[in-house]
Amino acid sequence: MSSRNSLVRRTSGSRGTGATVVAPAGPEPGWWSLSPERARTLLLVAARPTITAMAATVLLVLVVMLTTGTDLTxxxxxxxxxxxxxxxxxxxVGRTTLGLLPLVPTAVLIWVAARECARAVPNRPTPVELGWLTGAVVAGPLLMTAVCLAVTGDASGVIPLAxxxxxxxxxxxxxxxxxAAAAGIASRAWSSLYALVPIEIPEWAVLGARAxxxxxxxxxxxAALATAISFFAHLSRLDDAYRQAHNFTDVLGMTVLSLLYLPNVVIGAAGILSGAAVLFGAGSVGLFGVTGGHMPVLPALIPVPEGPASPWWIGLLLVPLAVGVLxxxxxxxTSDDRPGAPWATLTCAxxxxxxxxxxxxxxSGQLGAVGWVGVDLLMLVVLMVTWFGFGGFVGMTFARRFLTPTAPAEDYDEYDEYDDDYYDDDDYDDEDAADDADPVEYDDPAVEVDGELVEDFDDELEVSIAAPGSTDEPADDIVDVEVVESDLPDEDKTPGR
Structure with missing residues (x-):
């Protein structure tokens, strides 16, 4: 092998990459500076969910107006x-206040925004990047809300809408x-979000949150199961619920409206199972009694029980107690920290x-002439913390004494059902993808430096091969070396090598 065929240069690059890292000249960019790719990503996060939601809203309103023959002005x-x-x-609207609004549209909008945010989370994000991402998530909806407020203000003189x-x-x-931003970021970079907390969170608090x-x-x-059972038990009320419908459009409208209010009904059923009452203005419905009051005529309210309360209803209190025990x-x-397990149980409750x-x-909220509709909040808090807390301590004590400990289960993430290809969208350029690639390990050749054989040289050395016959003088920080194959077997050593 010819001598002087290698040059060794000290750099800050990684071994085996073949790239020289050059320190940037001048001051580092501030937190307000964004690369074009990242700015495009944030723009999509801010605009795409908002535009999609507004397009769906316009389409829905036009379909309803054209179906009912309403003036499009x-x-x-x-x-x-x-x-x-x-x-x-x-x-x-006029003198009627509508504060009890369906939760299905809200849940869909928040889910879409959270998914969009999750797709845009970079690998190993910094607090500045998370701040930019959160700002992008809320910027689009806030801007559209400002436009809608201006439109309703201008239309107040034409229609009775305040x-x-x-x-x-x-x-x-x-x-x-x-x-939505917190859910999206936590689904992809929980460790980064966890690191932003100024205080150290104990392990029992994390276990309690997961539980x-x-x-x-x-x-x-x-609660959903109880709602379904009660619905089929009171199926005879279905005709009365649709009695005010005069045509197919009215039937379809009432059915769709009931489906949109279904999460509200399930939440109310959870409150009733805990022992709290659901208020309908002056009336109420609970496990301990039913007070008459004006109730809207809607198919979604068919599962609501009528009075008087049966004695066996009290047995339904075992449901939240059993959930707490489990x-x-x-x-x-699963908790290895015996002193911290009671605190984890209390945190869960x-x-x-x-x-x-x-x-x-x-x-919950105001519903026109009916009044305030929703769960009794004070009783809900008192009863649920009691059932979950007491049941949790009973279950924890039973597990410690009679059950075999098991390893903690992996925390399920709703976004894990999607593979990585879901997030490899062309709209999002992962700036840190190269950092995640596993470096390729190469065997370091033995190098002869100034007549001395060196087998393990510094990881920060980069080997560059000079062209044969080159007359360029090496730089000051370049050392002439020769690669020596010292570990070859005897049979592989041929004359002339």
Whole structure:
């Protein structure tokens, strides 16, 4: 092998990459600077869910107006009001206030925004990148809400629609989409979001939060099952519910409206199972009694029981107690921290109760002449924290004494059902994809430097091969070396090598 055929240059690059990393000249870019690719990504996050939602709203309003023969001059105001109602902003038409709004459109909008945010989360995001992403998620809906408020204000002189207060409108939109941003970021970069918390979160709090999510889902599942059973038990009321419908359009409208209000009914059923009453203005429905009152005629309310209350209804209180016991059993079997397990159980009970409190607030409101409709919030908090807390401690104690401990289960992520190809959309250029590639390991050749054989040289050395016969003088930081094949077997050493 000819001598002086290799040059070794000290760089800050990685071994085996063959690239020289050059320190950028001048000051580093500030937090406000964005690359063109990242700016395009944030623009899509801000615009695409908003434009899609507005297009669906316009289409829905036009279909309803054309079907019912309504004059299209009020279409802009109807579109703006529908957008605000889908974000739980109370509306006032004439003297009637509509604050009890369906949750299905709201859930769909938040889900779409969260998915869009999850697709745009970079690998190993920085707090600045998460801030930009959160701002993009809320920017589009806030801008569209401002336009809708202006439209309803201009249309108030033509139709009896009062423009909602800007504080309530922007407040609802901001809270909803901040929750969507948090859900989307947590689904893809939970560790980065966890690192932003200024204090250290103990392990028992994390376990309690995961158990709370399972507890909420179980309780909602039990409430949905109870709603379905009650619906088929009172199926004879179906004719009375559709008695006010005069044609097929009215039947279809009432059916669709009932489906949109179905989550509100399930949340109310969860409150009733816990022992809290659901209020309908002056009336109420609960496990301990039913008070007569004016109730809207809607197929979605067929499952609501009528009085008087039966003694066996009290036995339904075992449902939230059983849900709490099951959560405690899981914590008792999977928690290795015995002193922290009771705190995890208490955390599960508190977070589950707070979640149901938020759901009850979303699923309640003013309903015209009926009055305030929704779960008794104070009784809901007291009863749910009692059932989940007491049942959790019972289940945890039982699991510790009689059950075999198991390894903690992997926390299920709703976004795991989608493979990585879902997120490899052309609209999102992953700037950090190259950083995630596993480096290729190469065997380091033995190098002879100034007559001395060196087998392991610095990882920060880059080997560049000079062209044969080159007359260029090496730089000051270049050392002449020769690659020596010292580990060849005897039979592979041929004369002349």
């Amino acid at each position: 009020s279409a802009p105001a109807a579109v703006a009001a529908t957008w605000l109602a889908a974000h739980q902003v109370p509306l006032t 423009s909602p207060g800007p504080i309530a409108a922007f407040g609802w939109v901001l809270v909803l989409y901040l929750g 709370a999510r399972r507890t909420v889902l179980r309780m909602l599942g039990c 959560g405690g059993v899981e914590l008792g079997r 508190v977070l589950s109760t707070l979640t149901f409190l938020l759901l009850a607030i979303l699923g």
